[in-house]
Amino acid sequence: MSPTEVAPVLGVSGLSKSFGDHEVLRSIDLTVDRGKVLVLIGPSGSGKTTVLRSLNGLEQPDGGTVTVGGDFVLDFSGKVGAKQLAALRDRSAMVFQHYNLFPHKTVLENVTEGPLVVQRRPRAEVEAEALALLDRVGLADKRGAYPFELSGGQQQRVGIVRALALRPQLLLFDEPTSSLDPELVGDVLTVMKELADDGWTMVVVTHELTFARQVADEVLFLDGGVIVERGAPQQLFTAPREERTKQFLNRLLFPF
Amino acid sequence: MDWDLFWTSLGPIALGGLTGTIPLALSSFAVGLVIALFVALARISGIKILSALARFYISVIRGTPLLVQLFVIFYGLPSIGIVLDPWPSAIIAFSLNVGGYAAEVIRAAILSVPQGQWEAGYMVGMSRSVSLRRIILPQAARVSVPPLSNTFISLVKDTSLASLILVTELFREAQQVAAFSQQFMLLFLEAALVYWVICLVLSTVQSRVEKRLDRYVAH
Numbered sequence: 001m002s003p004t005e006v007a008p009v010l011g012v013s014g015l016s017k018s019f020g021d022h023e024v025l026r027s028i029d030l031t032v033d034r035g036k037v038l039v040l041i042g043p044s045g046s047g048k049t050t051v052l053r054s055l056n057g058l059e060q061p062d063g064g065t066v067t068v069g070g071d072f073v074l075d076f077s078g079k080v081g082a083k084q085l086a087a088l089r090d091r092s093a094m095v096f097q098h099y100n101l102f103p104h105k106t107v108l109e110n111v112t113e114g115p116l117v118v119q120r121r122p123r124a125e126v127e128a129e130a131l132a133l134l135d136r137v138g139l140a141d142k143r144g145a146y147p148f149e150l151s152g153g154q155q156q157r158v159g160i161v162r163a164l165a166l167r168p169q170l171l172l173f174d175e176p177t178s179s180l181d182p183e184l185v186g187d188v189l190t191v192m193k194e195l196a197d198d199g200w201t202m203v204v205v206t207h208e209l210t211f212a213r214q215v216a217d218e219v220l221f222l223d224g225g226v227i228v229e230r231g232a233p234q235q236l237f238t239a240p241r242e243e244r245t246k247q248f249l250n251r252l253l254f255p256f
Numbered sequence: 257m258d259w260d261l262f263w264t265s266l267g268p269i270a271l272g273g274l275t276g277t278i279p280l281a282l283s284s285f286a287v288g289l290v291i292a293l294f295v296a297l298a299r300i301s302g303i304k305i306l307s308a309l310a311r312f313y314i315s316v317i318r319g320t321p322l323l324v325q326l327f328v329i330f331y332g333l334p335s336i337g338i339v340l341d342p343w344p345s346a347i348i349a350f351s352l353n354v355g356g357y358a359a360e361v362i363r364a365a366i367l368s369v370p371q372g373q374w375e376a377g378y379m380v381g382m383s384r385s386v387s388l389r390r391i392i393l394p395q396a397a398r399v400s401v402p403p404l405s406n407t408f409i410s411l412v413k414d415t416s417l418a419s420l421i422l423v424t425e426l427f428r429e430a431q432q433v434a435a436f437s438q439q440f441m442l443l444f445l446e447a448a449l450v451y452w453v454i455c456l457v458l459s460t461v462q463s464r465v466e467k468r469l470d471r472y473v474a475h
């Protein structure tokens with residue numbers, strides 16, 4: 001085995017971020033091995049989105065390092081240039097809570113935009129791959145549709161395909177189902193389960209505990225910008241060690 | 257009402273519209289939009305000196321009468337040795353004017369595109385300028401169609417001011433026939449009618465375009 005296959009796909013160490021004097025992340029450490037799924041849970045404002053956005057360079061942490069694929073290290077304590085952010089984004093791809101599809105482009109164009117314009121891969125290859133991916137999520141017949149013609153669930157599946165088409169090493173999901181009507185959530189979660197089965201390396205912020213239980217290899221509970229507890233889903237959900245984790249899970253399971 | 261005069265003068269007036277008013281409005285609008293785009297980008301560049309310059313330019317254009325701007329360029333510049341013909345003077349004045357007004361429209365349109373669109377552009381690997389060009393501006397263009405159409409319609413009417421710097425356009429043709437025939441009421445109403453027809457056509461085109469574009473904008 002080559003060293004890159006042994007090294008984790010994602011390594012985060014000492015990640016910290018403040019907005020003004022509000023410390024949002026306090027020295028976050030985590031690793032995700034190849035083909036593993038990490039689920040982040042935690043109350044609103046705990047910093048889940050900020051962690052994820054940092055992994056795609058959409059937020060600039062004040063300190064800490066992010067390692068992707070073993071060979072690429074980004075140290076946020078120094079000055080981070082556009083080249084390094086581009087390299088980070090070349091390795092990780094994000095699925096947004098509100099989809100953020102390009103409304104003026106068709107489904108197919110949404111998916112091929114990055115591979116064609118940024119990665120400059122040949123059109124025939126890119127389109128064939130995009131159509132195969134759309135077909136996998138049941139949307140091949142929507143290739144010519146515009147986002148406004150799709151349901152939320154369909155838009156989010158396009159969002160997932162757009163991320164996959166970039167051929168990243170790491171997939172990031174920020175509450176991908178939380179803007180969806182309940183009956184549309186299942187389709188998106190099914191696609192994500194299949195991706196996990198296919199061996200994609202994923203970091204997922206979600207409140208879907210059933211999904212987390214079935215798919216996660218590890219769950220992190222974040223509160224106040226600190227990792228309060230981490231463990232296998234079975235352990236963390238059924239026998240949490242920390243009081244704060246217990247309270248959070250209780251509130252999630254029995255909101256009333 | 258002297259219908260003979262109405263019909264015989266319609267020819268030169270309409271010709272003045274076709275060879276004066278419309279080309280003047282179109283060329284000034286095209287140049288003005290290019291100016292406006294750069295001024296708008298300067299405004300939102302985050303570079304202090306650029307955005308201050310852009311603000312100053314917009315303030316001067318919006319704070320002074322168009323007729324005065326036109327006179328400064330045509331009658332004023334010769335005293336510092338810059339002599340321009342009527343047409344170039346008119347195009348420069350109207351372009352600068354459109355540049356000032358449309359800059360604010362374009363700036364607002366760019367800012368109206370949700371931040372998530374920039375981020376989606378970055379996510380697929382685009383730089384700031386590529387995101388701007390391929391993701392943000394096409395959406396901003398769609399948002400700007402209604403206000404920019406209004407700017408254009410105003411411009412079409414404002415080009416009548418060019419008659420005062422001797423550009424042969426619709427209103428100058430009407431003035432000339434009026435002076436010759438002494439039928440001021442008839443000729444000026446006729447000129448008004450032709451402007452009105454042009455603007456009605458433009459408004460119809462505008463509402464069609466708006467309906468088609470609205471759907472492709474992130475809300």
Ligand SMILES: Nc1ncnc2c1ncn2[C@@H]1O[C@H](COP(=O)(O)OP(=O)(O)OP(=O)(O)O)[C@@H](O)[C@H]1O
Pocket residue numbers: 019024042043044045046047048049050051
């Ligand atoms: N751009 C910003 N400026 C100032 N404060 C911010 C900014 N972005 C996030 N924050 C703050 O950082 C904290 C963490 O935000 P973050 O979005 O990461 O939380 P979260 O865990 O994703 O919450 P939620 O479950 O509500 O999505 C919050 O208190 C938030 O108000």
Ligand SMILES: [Mg+2]
Pocket residue numbers: 048049050
């Ligand atoms: Mg969040």
